Amino acid sequence: MTGTLYRLSAFTRDPRGGNPAGVWVGEALPDAATMQRIAAEVGYSETAFIAPLHGKSRTVRYYSPRAEVSFCGHATVASGVVLGRLSGEGTYELNTAVGKVPVTVRQVDGGWQASLTSVAPDYQSAMPALVEEALAILGWHFTELNAELPPAKAYGGAWHLVLAVASKTRLERLDYDFEALKALMLRENLTTLQLVWRESESRFHARNPFPVGGVVEDPATGAAAAALGGYLREAGLIKVPAKLTIHQGVTMGRPSLLEVEIPSRGGIVVTGTVVDIPEKAWNQKP
Missing domain, CATH: 3.10.310.10 (Diaminopimelate Epimerase; Chain A, domain 1)
Structure with missing residues (x-):
């Protein structure tokens, strides 16, 4: 399954701070075993897998190095920024395992910022x-x-x-x-x-x-x-x-x-x- 893997740090302006996340983007999600293997190889607390590459609505799954995670905030924020860079500022709808999570992406002071809106708490x-x-x-x-x-x-x-x-x-x-x-x-x-x-x-x-x-x-x-x-x-x-x-x-x-x-x-x-x-x-x- 072809796709591009990005490595970013969320909730910081310094790559030495924040929480590192992997963000994999492709036209279709890999199978579960492949996503788990990639997440283990990346080694960050979570890696997000997003497909398809184009459109405002995407499916996303999150994997830690050991198991799938129902939802991950820092990887969602990182994913939003990747989508914003690829397709422009705006709001993207992420279809997660727990429901739809919109993430709004914008450029601020020369950098990128994203805001997720959680499912009902x-x-x-x-x-x-x-x-x-x-x-x-x-x-x-x-x-x-x-x-x-x-x-x-x-x-x-x-x-x-x-x-x-x-x-x-x-x-x-x-x-x-x-x-x-x-x-x-x-x-x-x-x-x-x-x-x-x-x-x-x-x-x-x-x-x-x-x-x-x-x-x-x-x-x-x-x-x-x-x-x-x-x-x-x-x-x-x-x-x-x-x-x-x-x-x-x-x-x-x-x-x-x-x-x-x-x-x-x-x-x-x-x-x-x-x-x-x-x-x-x-x-x-x-």
């Missing part, structure tokens, strides 16, 4: 047993959490466990049992843990363990940003409409900036800039 209060097990694996204590942002399972195309801590210091210290957390997340159908510290009403800091994708930590997670925005709205924890900024990847040396718009209803909008990864850095892992 959802959330559930996290069961105490799940929270207790996750905290034990992280080596955290319940008293370190922010009582104003209760633990929740949040959805914006994929499910995430949201745990908000009361201090930045707690968020900066992250060391967990990889296999134990992976097993818990597979059992609970979680894509990442969305670990956050709220600096202000509109400014958050996040870290996202991603062992189910074979990655210790994700430097920028657009799907989790959408899920967080949806959770805050649906749980009545923020006055809408609202805008948030999420800083992620700082502690791991890949600073990322995610802009989140929370309308009064409908999908959550996640915006980020995207840059190419130089060929000499293709084999460098985040």
